[in-house]
Amino acid sequence: MIKRERYMSRIRPFIGGDLVKVMTGIRRSGKSVMLELVKEELQQNGVDPSQFISINFEDMRYSNLLTAAALHDEIIRRTEGIPGKVYLFFDEIQEVDEWEKCINSFRVALDCDIYITGSNAKLLSGEHATYLGGRYVEFVIYPFSFPEFLELYRTIEPDTATQQCFQKYLLAGGMPYLANLRYAQDPSRQYLTDLFNSVQLKDIVKRNKVRDVDLLERILSYVIANVGTTFSASSLVKFFKNEKRTVAAETVINYIKYCCDAYLFYQVKREDLQGKQILASNEKYYIGVIREDRSSMCRWHICWQRRKP
Structure with missing residues (x-):
């Protein structure tokens, strides 16, 4: 897993603070991985994983939580047994109706640190921004830059010249999942x-x-x-x-x-x-x-x- 220090260096000063950390970007650009990197950082700083609550709203197991009221009740119930600060990770939050009201309520009612991701730039526009106005910080997560691509591609083709790697980057782009396909041409294009x-x-x-x-x-x-x-x-x-x-x-x-x-x-x-x-x-x-x-x-x-x- 690429550490993506360029993004972590921006997020790190806000870890543990009361501002809602919002990560946006195109689908499959690595936003979920960024949540995992934040969890790793917290564990390295001594935070017990039992203090984490993670929900991916594209997972059908959480289809009953796609309204603000249902999500609010579930999180309040789950946090009652967790001592100290709670760390909330919500992936693809835009799937939840009126999610902004729920998130703002957590920020007010709980001792928590909140991280959310979404695949649309309008995530923080209009009424959403009104509820969270001044209480969030946004990070746009892009697919791999060439140095990130190079770091990962070299684990698959370690002897490839940099020029050839760049040509591969031009053809395939920087979507992280392509590494699972070993950048094979036909599967990557599909x-x-x-x-x-x-x-x-x-x-x-x-x-x-x-x-x-x-x-x-x-x-x-x-x-x-x-x-x-x-x-x-x-x-x-x-x-x-x-x-x-x-x-x-x-x-x-x-x-x-x-x-x-x-x-x-x-x-x-x-x-x-x-x-x-x-x-x-x-x-x-x-x-x-x-x-x-x-x-x-x-x-x-x-x-x-x-x-x-």
């Missing part, structure tokens, strides 16, 4: 395709109640095929108009935003705009693994769909 479809269905179509799925797929295909180029909603509207299809620019912008909220696309805003030009929607979008420092995004974007085996 896994990434299924992951892409899962994000599209669960985090975009289902969560945002998208009705025109065909339009969404066409916009997805366009952005993927033109990754890194300036995007304009009005140009797509004109194209669809020529195809005898009426589409509002607002719809195109909303669909792109849904993709960004699901961490499928990453938006890079222009920095050279002034005045009313700032209001124009001429951003660039990248897909896959990117570095977090914006100055390097263009050099490090990965778009595995466009790569040929």
Whole structure:
């Protein structure tokens, strides 16, 4: 298991504090592993694992806890027999209706340290942020950077040159589970395709109640095929108009935003705009693994769909 010290160094100062630690990012980017790394850190600092309560809400065993009231009652019941501080770990918390009320109640009523993960950037928007306003700290967990990929890939192919490793990284990307497939070409491509479809269905179509799925797929295909180029909603509207299809620019912008909220696309805003030009929607979008420092995004974007085996 990669220690991911880059993230742990950011989380570590908040461990044991009363702020809710929120980890967001695209599905299968390693958020659950980050929870395990936090547990390891706590145990190394002398915390007994009996003080941990962990729930993954994608596990059907916890399907009876998908409302704030049910989860609240269960946690209060389980914490009654635990002396001292309680450490709560909730994976994919967005599956719980009105989860923010429940989490805020734990923070007020219990002596606890709370860690939650979610697969959507809207996790802390709107009403959710109102309940937790000023009482949380967020960490976006990305797939493996190249140094992290290299560390793991070298355990599988220890004698591979760095240049060849980078070529593999360009082709496969940084999704952690690929190591379980030993980065074999066909299984990796199948896994990434299924992951892409899962994000599209669960985090975009289902969560945002998208009705025109065909339009969404066409916009997805366009952005993927033109990754890194300036995007304009009005140009797509004109194209669809020529195809005898009426589409509002607002719809195109909303669909792109849904993709960004699901961490499928990453938006890079222009920095050279002034005045009313700032209001124009001429951003660039990248897909896959990117570095977090914006100055390097263009050099490090990965778009595995466009790569040929």
